[in-house]
Amino acid sequence: MIAVQSLYAQYKVQGTIYDSSRTYPLEAVSVMSTSGKGTITNATGFYQIDVSEKDSIWFSYLGKPTIKYPVAKMLDPHQFDLALRVPVNVLKEVTVRPRNYRLDSLQNRQDYAKVFNYQKPNLGTMTSIGAGGVGFDIDEIIRAFQFRKNKSMMRFQQRLIQQEQDKYVDHRFNKALVRRLTGLDGEKLDQFMTAYRPSYEFAVLTNDYDFQSYIKESSKKFKSGTPF
Incomplete structure (x- = not known):
């Protein structure tokens, strides 16, 4: 009888x-009982502990303990969830995507749209047509005389384009x-790519067949030691 009572x-x-x-489960929360047993929560915030009725x-x-919760007063011991008053620093959502030249280029254009779309003030940008006819835009005239700012913006634009x-x-x-x-590798590959790097204009205007032909013909010259 004593054993049965102890079991129940x-x-x-x-x-x-x-x-x-x-919202966020807490890992490594200490769970302790007055009988001396203890455990910790796992990565999903889950815990399980064997206790007696008393x-x-x-x-x-x-290092911050909660109040004690009597087992006998728990409505559902198999789902005794708890929210602790602790700050949890959560980073903003980050999107990770593989490298892609076209997407990177579009993103760069969006990030620096103001610089890419910048135009040096001229007579055309200063002229405006209003109710009274053709006139001049005062803001554009002021901008035209901001020489240092204009030069800095132009240099930045040129650098981004380059x-x-x-x-x-x-x-x-x-x-x-x-x-x-080419079959080249290591130091030879690096030397070839430096010596025969094509211009931007050539890369833009040449189709894939001609571009690859250029690489093959250039590799023959490189391997034979012919000056490029």
Whole structure:
């Protein structure tokens, strides 16, 4: 009889521990009972602990313990979930995507749209047509005399355009393609790509067949030691 009573006096309390918003489960929360047993929550915030009918359990996170919860007063010991008042720093959603020249280029154009679309003030931008006829835009006239700002913006625009062109050449004249067509590798491959790197205009205007022919013919010259 004593053994049977002892068996029925045992409980298994389990549940999930969340942050104060009840959105994010908390890992490594200590779960302890007055009988001396203890456990911690897993990566999903879940815990499970064996207790007796007269036990109470409490939780501790980052050194801050909760009140004690009597097992006998729990409505559902098999789903005793709890939200702790602790701050949880959550990063904003980050989208990770593979490298893609076209997507990168479009994103760059969006990020620096103001710079790419910049036009140096001239008579055309200063002229406006209103109710009184043709006149001058005062804001454009003021902008025209901001010499340092205009020069800085033009230089920035030119640098972005140059970077975009360089990336386009890198996109077409890439190591994977050159290695496949020439059989070169290592230091020889690096030397070839530096010596025979095509211009942006050539990369833009040449179709795939002619572009690959250029690489093959150039590799013959490179291997034979013929000056380029």
